[in-house]
Amino acid sequence: xxxxxxxxxxxxxxxxxxxxxxxxxxxxxxxxxxxxxxxxxxxxxxxxxxxxxxxxxxxxxxxxxxxxxxxxxxxxxxxxxxxxxxxxxxxxxxxxxxxxxxxxxxxxxxxxxxxxxxxxxxxxxxxxxxxxxxxxxxxxxxxxxxxxxxxxxxxxxxxxxxxxxxxxxxxxxxxxxxxxxxxxxxxxxxxxxxxxxxxxxxxxxxxxxxxxxxxxxxxxxxxxxxxxxxxxxxxxxxxxx
Numbered sequence: 001x002x003x004x005x006x007x008x009x010x011x012x013x014x015x016x017x018x019x020x021x022x023x024x025x026x027x028x029x030x031x032x033x034x035x036x037x038x039x040x041x042x043x044x045x046x047x048x049x050x051x052x053x054x055x056x057x058x059x060x061x062x063x064x065x066x067x068x069x070x071x072x073x074x075x076x077x078x079x080x081x082x083x084x085x086x087x088x089x090x091x092x093x094x095x096x097x098x099x100x101x102x103x104x105x106x107x108x109x110x111x112x113x114x115x116x117x118x119x120x121x122x123x124x125x126x127x128x129x130x131x132x133x134x135x136x137x138x139x140x141x142x143x144x145x146x147x148x149x150x151x152x153x154x155x156x157x158x159x160x161x162x163x164x165x166x167x168x169x170x171x172x173x174x175x176x177x178x179x180x181x182x183x184x185x186x187x188x189x190x191x192x193x194x195x196x197x198x199x200x201x202x203x204x205x206x207x208x209x210x211x212x213x214x215x216x217x218x219x220x221x222x223x224x225x226x227x228x229x230x231x232x233x234x235x236x237x238x239x240x241x
Contacts, residue, residue: 046124050159066166068148
């Protein structure tokens with residue numbers, strides 16, 4: 001259960017007519033809805049302050065969202081190794097450990113780790129605190145690597161300019177339909193690990209079509225963080241946004 005958004009306030013029930021299928025059903029209560037509205041309103045107010053602070057310093061900010069194991073940390077380290085002429089900083093979000101922040105620092109990039117404990121996402125207040133501990137330069141680039149989760153991070157504005165959702169080919173081409181909120185709120189969808197396409201059943205065109213059913217404006221890129229295929233297109237996108 002998430003200690004900040006209460007996403008664990010649900011129970012699994014059997015769907016009628018299919019004893020093997022489960023669905024998560026949340027009890028809708030006025031009190032819960034009021035608490036959620038208050039929580040998001042407070043978060044959005046802090047996110048707006050973050051956004052203004054970053055904009056005043058011309059700091060571009062990207063919020064990277066994915067499920068665990070999609071390869072976003074590898075993509076981020078490869079990106080940082082190639083952005084030699086850009087001052088970058090990273091905010092790392094994980095429930096536990098500082099493993100990913102250590103990988104980022106190994107590239108020579110300033111990074112701060114946020115451990116959320118039972119929380120399943122970063123929020124704007126956490127990011128505000130992290131910003132105060134980073135030495136951010138004018139005209140720099142700030143990456144926020146969110147906690148591995150495709151659900152709750154979609155709801156929490158952090159003050160970023162763009163959300164970038166990363167889906168690996170090992171996850172299934174119907175992922176956008178299963179997790180529509182993050183697709184609806186993302187500017188870019190990256191399909192990662194395309195070097196594994198010969199070994200999995202994944203249709204990139206279908207995945208993109210599914211994403212555009214949710215968000216007709218979403219952009220898409222195919223790449224492999226390990227082989228470097230498609231990485232120049234991603235670096236160009238970063239430079240343009």
